[in-house]
Amino acid sequence: MAACCSVAGVPGVSGVATVSLISFRAQNHRQQVGKRGALDKVDDRRTPRELFGPLHDEFRFTLDAAASADNALAPAFFDLEADGLRSRWSGRVWCNPPYSDCGAWVRKASYEAQWCELVVMLLPANRTEQAWWQDWIEPRRRDGSLEVRFLRGRLRFDTPPGTYSDPRGNRPPFGCCLVIWR
Numbered sequence: 001m002a003a004c005c006s007v008a009g010v011p012g013v014s015g016v017a018t019v020s021l022i023s024f025r026a027q028n029h030r031q032q033v034g035k036r037g038a039l040d041k042v043d044d045r046r047t048p049r050e051l052f053g054p055l056h057d058e059f060r061f062t063l064d065a066a067a068s069a070d071n072a073l074a075p076a077f078f079d080l081e082a083d084g085l086r087s088r089w090s091g092r093v094w095c096n097p098p099y100s101d102c103g104a105w106v107r108k109a110s111y112e113a114q115w116c117e118l119v120v121m122l123l124p125a126n127r128t129e130q131a132w133w134q135d136w137i138e139p140r141r142r143d144g145s146l147e148v149r150f151l152r153g154r155l156r157f158d159t160p161p162g163t164y165s166d167p168r169g170n171r172p173p174f175g176c177c178l179v180i181w182r
């Protein structure tokens with residue numbers, strides 16, 4: 001099994017709010033990342049504490065599969081170096097993946113869920129027409145072998161201090177959902 005990292009604390013995250021479409025400027029859209037690759041500071045949208053707290057109470061996560069030392073939400077985590085897309089997952093897994101590459105993370109979760117106790121992934125809920133949703137989530141949602149929870153309202157993600165000066169970027173103009181493989 002690939003090495004993963006450990007962390008003692010859970011970072012602070014904040015609020016729930018709505019956002020107007022006009023004020024949001026995408027920076028890691030599929031059409032933008034093709035040549036330059038995804039910007040990690042843009043992908044570093046941290047789960048609001050108000051959302052994560054009750055989820056952690058319910059699921060008691062042991063591994064955060066997409067994280068860094070200062071945003072990990074479980075006692076063990078994979079960061080860019082350990083590479084959650086190439087490592088073996090185990091236990092009770094939380095994953096708020098980089099939204100620039102949802103397909104790779106959903107496919108990975110589907111595979112790793114075979115030997116994990118559970119995997120919970122926070123995903124955008126406005127891409128259900130895309131191949132990754134249609135291939136990896138929709139069939140199993142329909143046959144009841146995974147659960148999808150569509151979240152009320154829009155999340156306000158937290159971002160690393162000083163790396164994202166435009167607070168409007170914290171509030172993507174789409175709803176999110178939780179996909180749960182057990």
Ligand SMILES: C[S@@+](CC[C@H](N)C(=O)[O-])C[C@H]1O[C@@H](n2cnc3c(N)ncnc32)[C@H](O)[C@@H]1O
Pocket residue numbers: 040043044045046047064065066067068071072073078079080081082083084085095096097098099
């Ligand atoms: C959306 S943030 C999630 C932050 C926090 N762990 C959470 O759940 O709220 C995604 C994180 O995954 C990290 N990341 C990106 N690619 C990764 C990879 N291949 N393996 C592990 N982590 C990765 C990013 O650096 C970023 O810190």
